[in-house]
Amino acid sequence: xxxxxxxxxARLCLRLGVxxxxxxxxxxxxxxxxxxxxxxxxTWAESSAVLLVLYVTMLGMAVGVxxxxxxxxxxxxxxxxxxxxxxxxxxxxxxxxxxxxLMAWNCGLLAESVxxxxxxxxxxxxxxxxxxxxxxxxxxxxFSVEHIIALVRGEExxxxxx
Numbered sequence: 001x002x003x004x005x006x007x008x009x010a011r012l013c014l015r016l017g018v019x020x021x022x023x024x025x026x027x028x029x030x031x032x033x034x035x036x037x038x039x040x041x042x043t044w045a046e047s048s049a050v051l052l053v054l055y056v057t058m059l060g061m062a063v064g065v066x067x068x069x070x071x072x073x074x075x076x077x078x079x080x081x082x083x084x085x086x087x088x089x090x091x092x093x094x095x096x097x098x099x100x101x102l103m104a105w106n107c108g109l110l111a112e113s114v115x116x117x118x119x120x121x122x123x124x125x126x127x128x129x130x131x132x133x134x135x136x137x138x139x140x141x142x143f144s145v146e147h148i149i150a151l152v153r154g155e156e157x158x159x160x161x162x
Contacts, residue, residue: 003157006146009139010066010160013059020056024049047121051128058132062139065096066146067159090151097144104137 031045077085111130119126150157 002149003146006066006143007158007160010063010143013063013139014160017056017059017063020052020059024052024056027052043121047119051119051122054129054132058136059139062136062143063160065100065140066143066157067161068147068157086151090148093144093147093151097141097148100137100140100142100144102137104134104141107131107134107137110134 027045027049031042031049034045035041077088080088107130111127111134114126114130117126118124119128122128147157
């Protein structure tokens with residue numbers, strides 16, 4: 001059941017990431033058209049594009065962790081004996097879990113500390129800049145737990161895009 005939940009969340013993140021990319025393209029196109037055709041630069045377009053890049057990147061990073069698309073030293077483990085490989089893979093996922101928890105906690109603290117300030121060109125809280133990495137940290141932790149459970153059971157985590 002936990003695997004189905006994580007897979008559904010990862011697919012939702014992928015869909016939101018694609019929607020974010022489309023919105024990002026629209027914002028940048030609007031900014032370029034406003035600047036070079038109408039000679040009137042929309043001030044909100046750049047700030048919104050930066051926020052969209054943060055959201056798309058963080059969601060994609062979390063899904064990359066779930067789908068084992070992250071950079072790791074697992075290629076060396078293919079040469080290791082089975083007993084060592086399993087222990088090292090568990091260690092890798094525990095370290096990624098710790099990283100995700102620390103990322104969620106610290107970015108949450110950052111978001112809270114700047115929540116009273118506004119992004120001038122958008123009129124929204126500065127916390128919106130730190131919410132994506134905080135959310136991604138939670139997702140990374142969830143997906144790492146999924147990998148740990150799968151390793152202990154001797155199963156594989158099926159990638160989200162299947």
